[in-house]
Amino acid sequence: MTDGTERVRLAVVTVVRDDRAGLLATRASLRAQTVAAYDWFVADGGSVDGTARWLTRHGKEAAWWRSSPDRGLYDAMNIALDAIAAGAPSGGPSPSHVLFLNAGDRLADERVLERLLPILAERPDTGLFYGDALEELTGGRLAVKRARSHRRALLGMFTHHQAMVYRLASLSGIRFDLRHGLAADYAFTLAVLGHGVPAHRLPLSVCIFAPGGRSQQDPARGRREQAIIRRELLGLGWMSNATIWALQWLALTLRQTIPWLYAKYRFSPNERSFLS
Template identity: 85%
Template sequence: MTGAARPVRLAVVTVVRDDLPGLLATRASLRAQTTAAFEWFVADGGSSDGTARWLADHQDEAAWWRSAPDRGLYDAMNIALDAIAERSPRSCSHVLFLNAGDRLADERTLERLLPILAEHPDAGLFYGDALEELPGGRLAVKRARSHRRALLGMFTHHQAMVYRLAESPGGRFDLRHGLAADYAFTLTVLKQGLPAQRLPLSVCIFAGGGRAQQDPARGRREQAIIRRELLGLGRTANATLWGLQWLALTLRQTIPWLYAKYRFSSNERSLLS
């Protein structure tokens, strides 16, 4: 059975722990959308900052929510995926991971996105550009690279990717990778041979400062393991890619204006669809 047998309905998964302001920012972005053809799944890792109480007081806003200890970000995503799979017959056809603090690019993002999902029912992955907030508050577009360059790493932010859900419980995030499980998840989807569709729009406003940005060396090590296991990449090729990633990170940290000139473009050009 292909994706065409199911109506297009998006599951938006938000993972949060002790970040009520971030959760509220994500919620405000979803409430501002011009279409309501989505369901919100919130996995809270047992917060103690009022997040759990807020979810209990606003439980009608989420299709599903949970507040309990978990084993981290990707375990919470797996728990949410299980919840989506169990919601038969109202199960959703696609999933977008929008963590606490992340927002959709504008109020018409889902209005633009959902028809594209419907036009490509057999695509396993959709991906678009992301907006990043630069110093001074200016939003800039971080263009997605082609999925054919996935060997180099994530070709756009995870929050700018939409995955088609399998008819039966499918892939899950590999908890061995604390920072790069989204990369392994994405490569696994691509290896299934399903089409990947480039979106002509920015999907998200990325909330920076996450663990991957705080510990990039660990992320690169995990990516090397993933490339070896899933792509069969040897030690020399992995070392070369590691060096290129290190060079890009060094450039961003030491000469941010040059990195921005190379990697970002103006917000106005990207939001046209």
């Protein structure tokens, strides 16, 4: 390889608990990639549905894995990040970037890494890369959910967390804040951006987002946590936070009551709305 991609290697972190089918779907997506320059790190929170047994039998497919109780999704992500920082037991080349792809999430197609790695190699000083996501709608139809600019991060997550790739060197001292059960990924991303590292918009869809996650089940809690994060990390006052909260509530109400109208704007090929 002569394009510098030999210096780039992706750590894919998959967090799972009692979702063996989702884990296998994520695994199949990784195995289908045309480029295998990645290491799989699997943090299982002590599953009792056969996931732990499967990992025991197939653990050699992962650079690192564990199955043990943890304090939740973001604690498991922190444990995996610490394992990456410590170095893979295999002694192979160290990953340079990390992507969080949880059980049930998949890469958008089999050529995602083939397209992604050269972009990472071309921008060695960029700390955060982010792209579009495919989201499963009613009936199984996939629609492109366009990423917003990272410059509008005060409005919330500007794309799905599974569509973000972080340079590991930019994560020194940064971990997921366990005070936030739903929005710790938002605080994590703001902390990375707060270090002043460059961010780059990817010209591709990165992931297929599995619907039905905790943030979709309890959106009010997610909005409350985001307000706390904006106050602590961005210094936003109550008036600005209230305005953003109202816009987020409006977007959710629109999606629930008039889904075709929400889809027209949020899944448009053009970035015409800041509703999230």
